[in-house]
Amino acid sequence: MTMKMPDIHPELQRFVEDQVRSGAFSSPKEVIEAGLARLMFDDEEEMDADTLAAIQRAQDQIKRGEYRPFTEFAAEMRKKYLSK
Numbered sequence: 001m002t003m004k005m006p007d008i009h010p011e012l013q014r015f016v017e018d019q020v021r022s023g024a025f026s027s028p029k030e031v032i033e034a035g036l037a038r039l040m041f042d043d044e045e046e047m048d049a050d051t052l053a054a055i056q057r058a059q060d061q062i063k064r065g066e067y068r069p070f071t072e073f074a075a076e077m078r079k080k081y082l083s084k
Helices: 010-022 028-042 049-063 070-082
Strands: none
Touching (some): 010 028
């Protein structure tokens, strides 16, 4: 039995269209299936106390300005591992 999908919020519609346009997914159906799969499996995998504490420490470091921009880190890794 095929169900007709209800109208969705315009912002969500644009997101789905952008995902397909960017090539991340080949169809709106794939975007929706990926989202539903994530909902299904995210409930099963709760973070333990150690993981939550590590996330909090990282967030505190960012608030204190103790971080490097990703582009800087990525450039260093490219130089270190790809220039050999």
